Structures are given as structure tokens and as C-alpha cells.
Amino acid sequence: MTSARRAASDWFKYSDRRSRKTGGGVANEPVLEVSGLTTQFDTQDGMVHAVNGVSFTLNKGEFLGVVGESGSGKSVTMMSLLRLIPMPPGEIVDGQAMYNGQDLLHIDLDQLRQIRGKSIGFIFQDPMTSLNPVLTVGFQIEESLKIHQHLPTEAREDRALELLELVGIPSPAARLKSYPHELSGGMRQRVMIAVALACSPQILIADEPTTALDVTIQAQIIELVKDLREQFGTAVIWITHDLGVVAGLADRVLVMYGGQIVEEAPVADLYARPQHPYTKGLLGSVPRLDQKGDDLVTIPGQPPSMFRVQTQCPFAPRCPYVFDRCREENPPLLPITPTQKAACWWDMEAGEARV
Amino acid sequence: MTTPEHTRFNPDSEVLVSVKDLKKHFPIRGGVVKRQVGAVKAVDGVSFDIYQGHTLGLVGESGSGKSTIGRVMLQLDPATEGTVTFDDIELTKLRGEKLRKLRPRMQMVFQDPHASLNPRMTVASIIGEPLKEHGTVRGAERRERIEELLSLVGLEPSHANRYPHEFSGGQRQRIGIARAIALNPEFIVCDEPIAALDVSIQSQIVNLLVNLQDHLGLTYLFISHDLSMVRHIADRVAVLYLGKVMEMSDVDTLYNHPKHPYTQALLSAVPVPDPVVELTRRRVILEGDIPSPANPPLGCPFNTRCPVAQERCSLEEPEWRELDSGHWVACHFAE
Numbered sequence: 001m002t003s004a005r006r007a008a009s010d011w012f013k014y015s016d017r018r019s020r021k022t023g024g025g026v027a028n029e030p031v032l033e034v035s036g037l038t039t040q041f042d043t044q045d046g047m048v049h050a051v052n053g054v055s056f057t058l059n060k061g062e063f064l065g066v067v068g069e070s071g072s073g074k075s076v077t078m079m080s081l082l083r084l085i086p087m088p089p090g091e092i093v094d095g096q097a098m099y100n101g102q103d104l105l106h107i108d109l110d111q112l113r114q115i116r117g118k119s120i121g122f123i124f125q126d127p128m129t130s131l132n133p134v135l136t137v138g139f140q141i142e143e144s145l146k147i148h149q150h151l152p153t154e155a156r157e158d159r160a161l162e163l164l165e166l167v168g169i170p171s172p173a174a175r176l177k178s179y180p181h182e183l184s185g186g187m188r189q190r191v192m193i194a195v196a197l198a199c200s201p202q203i204l205i206a207d208e209p210t211t212a213l214d215v216t217i218q219a220q221i222i223e224l225v226k227d228l229r230e231q232f233g234t235a236v237i238w239i240t241h242d243l244g245v246v247a248g249l250a251d252r253v254l255v256m257y258g259g260q261i262v263e264e265a266p267v268a269d270l271y272a273r274p275q276h277p278y279t280k281g282l283l284g285s286v287p288r289l290d291q292k293g294d295d296l297v298t299i300p301g302q303p304p305s306m307f308r309v310q311t312q313c314p315f316a317p318r319c320p321y322v323f324d325r326c327r328e329e330n331p332p333l334l335p336i337t338p339t340q341k342a343a344c345w346w347d348m349e350a351g352e353a354r355v
Numbered sequence: 356m357t358t359p360e361h362t363r364f365n366p367d368s369e370v371l372v373s374v375k376d377l378k379k380h381f382p383i384r385g386g387v388v389k390r391q392v393g394a395v396k397a398v399d400g401v402s403f404d405i406y407q408g409h410t411l412g413l414v415g416e417s418g419s420g421k422s423t424i425g426r427v428m429l430q431l432d433p434a435t436e437g438t439v440t441f442d443d444i445e446l447t448k449l450r451g452e453k454l455r456k457l458r459p460r461m462q463m464v465f466q467d468p469h470a471s472l473n474p475r476m477t478v479a480s481i482i483g484e485p486l487k488e489h490g491t492v493r494g495a496e497r498r499e500r501i502e503e504l505l506s507l508v509g510l511e512p513s514h515a516n517r518y519p520h521e522f523s524g525g526q527r528q529r530i531g532i533a534r535a536i537a538l539n540p541e542f543i544v545c546d547e548p549i550a551a552l553d554v555s556i557q558s559q560i561v562n563l564l565v566n567l568q569d570h571l572g573l574t575y576l577f578i579s580h581d582l583s584m585v586r587h588i589a590d591r592v593a594v595l596y597l598g599k600v601m602e603m604s605d606v607d608t609l610y611n612h613p614k615h616p617y618t619q620a621l622l623s624a625v626p627v628p629d630p631v632v633e634l635t636r637r638r639v640i641l642e643g644d645i646p647s648p649a650n651p652p653l654g655c656p657f658n659t660r661c662p663v664a665q666e667r668c669s670l671e672e673p674e675w676r677e678l679d680s681g682h683w684v685a686c687h688f689a690e
């Protein structure tokens with residue numbers, strides 16, 4: 001028992017927050033520049049306008065959080081970048097995604113396949129759907145190395161072992177021979193991260209990577225990703241609905257609503273001075289563990305139907321500040337301060353319309 | 356700071372529901388003859404009281420036994436051992452008609468508003484079903500009651516003739532709540548009632564539950580893995596791990612002064628939606644996974660992951676002790 005058990009102090013891993021680079025700390029050197037991304041799905045019930053002209057930049061080594069209502073287009077935006085949406089019914093009808101001087105939306109598929117998994121890693125929400133159930137964990141990691149790095153067999157085995165160790169899987173040598181269903185949810189997510197990191201990508205896109213996990217397991221994964229990011233300087237796009245996770249991890253945040261980015265800001269500014277009424281409502285509607293609050297703010301009504309082209313502000317039907325212009329014109333995402341952008345006609349701080 | 360009315364725990368209130376040494380073991384069968392080869396100890400000796408007009412929060416990670424406790428309390432599943440008492444009636448002893456007569460007084464709201472409503476029934480017949488079954492009101496009166504219920508949960512009377520698929524997740528959860536309160540119950544088990552909903556819709560439903568409690572004097576068991584929401588809604592909280600309660604107290608004591616190492620780790624793992632706080636917060640990162648309830652560790656259930664475990668913890672199960680008045684802990688070293 002005692003030999004298997006490490007000292008209590010080892011088990012109790014206090015992680016002191018290292019100085020997190022926020023906003024200015026990250027080099028403003030874009031690795032990915034998306035502009036005007038527009039994706040639609042032609043369905044039986046009509047055209048779904050899933051992503052409507054989304055533009056954003058990801059900087060080198062930056063941690064970009066993406067939050068927003070269910071169905072607001074977070075997953076479709078990121079999957080469109082790598083053309084991972086089902087086409088048809090999906091179609092990327094407009095936009096550009098510049099990576100390394102190439103437009104990911106227009107280069108040919110062979111080139112794109114080289115980039116997927118090698119330069120840009122993707123972690124899906126449900127690891128069971130993206131790991132192959134009939135192949136061992138080791139095989140799947142080595143496969144990724146084989147495709148992208150042309151390593152000899154032995155080197156691949158060593159690297160796979162190293163990766164499992166890196167993501168903190170106990171007895172990694174034995175685990176290489178395990179099948180996905182033999183692992184717990186937390187371990188599968190670690191394997192997914194190992195696969196995504198196999199080729200040391202420059203960008204890692206993670207779609208709700210911890211949503212399905214228990215909170216103590218989520219904390220393990222978050223620590224892991226923070227460590228890895230510090231070690232390798234990978235730029236990360238992290239989609240989540242958990243405003244707490246974003247607060248602890250992100251440098252900058254995109255807030256999506258109705259297929260659009262409605263606010264973009266450094267994490268501290270977003271939480272301290274939200275500029276969009278939806279962001280403000282969202283922040284008020286979540287209770288805090290560290291405070292006993294009063295009544296929760298509610299955002300009345302429902303998210304917009306995605307079957308319509310938004311000619312008004314998509315938040316207008318639910319917005320407490322709505323006025324005539326909001327129903328006539330969809331506000332563009334414009335700079336409000338040197339670091340913060342919002343798509344809203346109303347200036348909440350001044351209590352007047354923006355000009 | 357002001358505390359909302361509904362969360363002010365009044366220790367003089369009466370106990371409405373009481374659970375004593377409750378166990379629920381699911382047999383594991385194996386071999387060709389399907390002999391019992393073991394048991395999943397989903398709930399393994401749980402005791403607590405829920406006070407009239409108050410909310411007990413039941414938290415714990417996936418598989419810890421939360422839903423099973425809720426179902427056994429309402430006798431939707433028989434207990435393996437132990438008792439559940441409701442208004443001084445021992446439910447675990449009742450069968451058939453006697454139990455059916457009590458049903459209107461205890462209801463349940465489920466996690467998945469999509470799966471829990473019959474897609475072929477109109478909203479009116481869904482909400483009216485319990486009224487019909489227990490024959491309380493009929494005809495025009497029933498119709499009136501349905502409309503009253505709809506407006507209580509924030510829906511329109513005109514919604515009565517529509518079908519569940521015509522509603523959003525949050526609206527469907529309102530329908531589920533309307534059905535649950537149709538017979539004027541005293542006690543409602545809310546099993547993760549907001550887990551499937553959007554963040555901006557969750558607060559709508561929680562505020563609705565709180566308002567209904569204030570107006571109708573309801574008593575809740577609020578099951579959730581969202582510790583922030585439980586802090587907001589509950590008066591007292593029980594923390595579950597592998598089918599056993601690790602710690603229980605009033606909300607403020609539990610969140611401000613947790614005594615059990617599991618509660619401490621669990622609370623420290625919850626991210627706070629505030630970058631300033633997150634920057635300076637210290638976290639306890641537990642290693643390893645949650646053991647299987649089919650094969651729980653000997654001694655303290657938490658000993659395999661506990662940062663302060665000693666030899667004793669893997670040999671001897673900690674006693675369920677009252678440390679301070681109303682603050683219960685199951686850990687050898689908590690003080």
C-alpha cells in the first residue's frame with residue numbers, strides 16, 4: 001500500500017497560478033485570420049444560416065475562448081475553418097481563413113489534409129465519437145504520427161509512449177494497448193489531447209473538451225492544457241459554455257449569438273465591462289460559487305431562429321435596451337475601445353445610442 | 356450582503372422528509388444462469404432530513420447515486436435497506452393503493468425535458484393527466500386549472516393545445532414543472548432540472564422554482580452537479596461520493612468552511628466566472644478517477660484519491676459525526 005502510495009504532498013498538487021499572459025502579453029502576431037465566414041445548411045425545413053459573416057484573428061500562442069448560446073454557431077464556425085462540416089447539406093458560401101499565407105477555405109483538399117492534424121489539431125466534445133472504437137489507443141496516436149511526420153516505426157512507438165506520459169496517463173505502456181472503451185471519460189479526453197498534440201500543432205481547436213467530464217476531472221484536464229500550452233506555445237481556441245472556465249484560461253474571448261460574433265475583448269475587460277447586452281445578461285445569469293448572490297438576472301425569451309437572414313440585431317427581441325434602429329439594421333462588430341469590440345447600437349455606459 | 360428570503364434556513368421548521376440508512380444495491384448478474392455475482396452499491400447507507408419549505412441540495416459527481424436517491428425516496432424504485440419517512444408516514448412500508456394515494460403529495464421534475472414529455476400529447480393533456488388520474492377536478496374546472504398552471508410557470512393559456520416539439524428546451528421544462536405542481540404537492544424532487552438547458556435559460560427556470568417555493572411553500576430536493584447553482588438555491592447541502600454522504604450542513608458553512616477533503620477539492624475545482632479571482636485562486640487537483648460503485652474501496656470511500664489519507668483510512672470507515680450543530684462529516688481527521 002505505502003509503496004504504491006506517494007507522499008500526501010504529492011497527491012495534493014497545489015497549482016499556484018503562474019503569471020498568466022493576458023492581452024498585451026501575447027505577441028500580436030496573427031497565425032490565423034478569419035474574415036467574413038458564412039456557412040449555411042440547406043435542410044428540408046429551409047436554409048439554416050448557421051454562421052453569418054464571422055471575422056476574427058488568432059495570435060501566436062494566444063488562448064482564445066469562445067462562448068455563446070447553444071446553436072449560436074460556435075462549432076460550425078471552427079469546423080468550417082477545416083472544412084469538417086458535412087457538405088452537403090452544409091456549404092461555406094463566403095469568407096477567407098488565412099493561415100501561413102494560404103486560404104484554408106480555398107486550398108485543395110490534399111493540402112488541407114496536411115494541415116489538419118499536423119499544424120492545426122482538433123479536439124471534439126465527445127471523445128467516443130472521434131476515437132475509433134476498434135483500434136488501440138497506441139495505434140491511433142501512431143497513425144497520426146505516420147501520416148504527418150514520416151517517422152520510422154520504432155520512433156513512432158517511443159513518441160506515442162512519450163505523449164501518453166505527457167498527458168498524465170498512468171502506466172502509459174500498458175495503456176497503449178487499451179481500446180477507447182476500456183478508459184474512463186477523463187482518460188479518453190487525455191488520449192484525444194495526445195492525438196491532437198502528436199505533431200506539435202501550431203493551433204489547437206478544442207470544442208467543449210471538458211463539458212462531459214466531472215468537475216474534478218475537468219480541473220485535471222485544464223491544468224494539463226495550461227502546462228502544455230506553456231511548454232509548447234500552442235495557440236488555442238477553446239469553445240465552451242462555461243464562463244468560469246473561460247475566466248481562468250483565456251487571454252481573449254469571442255461571444256457568439258445568432259451566428260455572429262457580438263463581442264470580442266480581452267478576458268478581464270469582458271467580465272469587468274461587458275459592452276454587449278447579451279454578454280452582460282449572460283454574466284448576470286450565472287451564480288457564483290464564491291458569493292451568495294441575490295436573484296439571478298434572466299434573459300427573457302428564446303434564442304433567434306436560424307432560418308432567417310438577420311436583418312435586425314439578432315438579440316433585439318430579448319434585449320432590455322432595444323430601440324428603433326436595432327430592428328432596422330443589424331449592428332456590425334465595431335471597436336468600442338482600443339481592445340474591445342461589440343456589435344450593438346446602444347452604449348450601455350453612456351445610456352445613449354452609439355453614433 | 357442581503358440574503359434572499361427563501362434561503363434563510365429556519366432551524367425551527369419541521370422535518371417533512373426523512374431518510375435513514377438508505378441503501379440501494381443493483382445486482383450484477385453473470386454467467387449463463389444469470390446468477391448474482393455482485394452488486395452496484397449505488398446508494399450505501401445515506402441519512403438526512405429535509406425541512407418543510409426548504410431546499411436540500413444534493414451534489415456529487417456522475418454515478419455517485421444522486422438520481423437513485425431521488426427515485427427511491429419517491430418509491431419509484433424499492434429501497435434495498437433503510438427507511439424513507441414523509442410527514443411521519445413510513446413510505447418504505449407502503450404498497451399499492453396506500454402509496455398511490457400519497458403520490459399527489461410528492462412529485463419529480465426530470466433532467467431531460469425532451470424525453471420526459473410524451474410527444475403525442477398536447478400540453479393540456481400532459482398537465483391534465485395527473486388531475487385526471489387522481490380525479491380531483493373535471494371538465495371546465497380542469498381546463499381552468501390547466502390555464503392557471505400554465506400562467507404560474509410563465510406560459511400562455513394559448514399554449515395548451517400545442518405539442519411538446521413546438522417548444523424550446525426551457526419552455527418544455529416549464530411544462531414539466533407545471534405537471535409536477537398540478538396536484539399541489541408538498542415535496543418535489545428536482546433531478547438536474549437545468550442541466551440540459553442553455554445558460555441564459557437556466558436562470559429563468561431556477562428563478563421560477565424559487566418563486567413557486569415562496570408562493571406555494573414547496574419543499575425541494577435539488578439534485579445537481581452545478582455547485583454554484585446549488586449554492587444559490589439550497590438552504591442545506593449534502594455532498595455525495597460513491598453512494599455515501601461525505602459532508603452535510605447549511606449552505607454557507609459548507610461553502611465557506613468545508614471540512615471534508617473531498618468537499619474541499621470539489622469546491623476548489625469549480626471555476627469562478629471572474630478572471631481576477633481565477634488569477635489568484637489556489638486549486639486542489641485530485642489525481643486519479645472515481646472508483647466504480649461495483650467495487651468501492653474499503654475503509655473511507657474517498658481514500659484512493661484523498662490528499663490527506665493515512666493508513667487508517669483504507670482500513671476503517673469513518674464515522675458520520677456531527678462536528679458542530681447541524682454540520683455532519685464522515686472523515687477521521689476533520690475537526
Ligand SMILES: Nc1ncnc2c1ncn2[C@@H]1O[C@H](COP(=O)(O)OP(=O)(O)OP(=O)(O)O)[C@@H](O)[C@H]1O
Pocket residue numbers: 041043048049050068069070071072073074075076077086089090241306
Ligand atoms: N449538419 C447540420 N445540418 C443542419 N443544421 C446544422 C448542422 N450542423 C449545425 N447546424 C445548425 O447550425 C447552427 C449552429 O450550430 P452549432 O453546432 O455551430 O452551434 P453551437 O454554438 O456549437 O451550439 P452548442 O453550444 O449547442 O454546441 C444551429 O442552428 C444548428 O442547428
Ligand SMILES: Nc1ncnc2c1ncn2[C@@H]1O[C@H](COP(=O)(O)OP(=O)(O)OP(=O)(O)O)[C@@H](O)[C@H]1O
Pocket residue numbers: 381395396397415416417418419420421422423424580648
Ligand atoms: N437500474 C440500474 N441498474 C444497475 N445499475 C444502476 C441502475 N441505476 C443506476 N445504476 C448505477 O448506480 C450508480 C449511481 O447511479 P445514479 O444514476 O444514481 O448516479 P447519479 O449521481 O445520478 O449520476 P449522474 O450525475 O450521472 O446522473 C451508477 O454507477 C449507475 O451505473
Ligand code: SF4
Pocket residue numbers: 276277278313314315316317319320321322323326331343344345346
Ligand atoms: S443593438 Fe439594440 S437590440 Fe441589439 S443588443 Fe444592442 S441595444 Fe440590444
Ligand SMILES: [Mg+2]
Pocket residue numbers: 074075076207
Ligand atoms: Mg457546439
Ligand SMILES: [Mg+2]
Pocket residue numbers: 421422423
Ligand atoms: Mg443522475
